[in-house]
Amino acid sequence: MQTQSVEVILNRALANHDLSEAEGVILLQQKEAGAIAAIRQTANHLRQHQSGETVTYVINRNINFTNICEQHCSFCAFRRDEDADGAYWLDEAKILEKTTDAVARNATEICMQGGLHPGAKLNGGSLPYYLRLVRTIKETFPHLHLHAFSPQEVEFIARQDGLSFSEVIDAFQEAGVGSMPGTAAEVLDDAVRRVICPEKINTKVWLEVVRTAHRLGMPTTSTLLSGHIETPEQQMRHLGLLRSLQQQSLEQGDRGLVNSLCCPSLDKKRLNLCVAGSDAISPFWQMLCC
């Protein structure tokens, strides 16, 4: 009966129907080798149809300008208190040195994020501090793509300076930020968030910041931090929210989510069946999640 259900669901996917969250849960719950092989085969067929044999990659360096953070996400081994061993700030010279080295290694993109530090201010403002980070890179390397500052960081800056999300994102775009990392999504389910990242923005705010970025013409990525306390239903809810967001953004003519990143233990082939409209699915790479 269960195998029959899987077959029906896979045929619907092959016929280009959007799977429901309940159907996705059935796929995620499969443990039998034959069913898993059928899911992978279907996902691979759909991937082949969408992308052929083309595999793309970006040579990228992550620069995390500080690890001092006001929050205490339970999964985070990166953050430090200001006076703790290993706490650091990268000054402009160090950021430029890391960027220069990355360019010498053929990097075309810098991903920049950092801890949330209320002391990260320039002339009394948080936004000017972040804009100086952008300028540090873009004035020397104007052609580098800057993938920078998560929805959580946008909310942090807006809160610190009394600005709207659009004002922050607008200023980033004008300074040369090319896209927004979709980190801080973790699992878009507030019951999970209250346990693993209780101080972070909630689901509604994450979606609002990303929707605002799309509306302003800034593409974003999205992440799913899976394999801890979340259930298959919560994983599917997350993917359902991303799919709705993407459909809405594409309908409005925005580029929307250009990549969906799965970190780390949800089967990426099953994920591929459930998220429609994202240009690419990426494997996990080690990066800061704020």
Ligand code: SF4
């Ligand atoms: S994940 Fe980000 S926001 Fe959370 S504690 Fe770590 S650095 Fe701070």
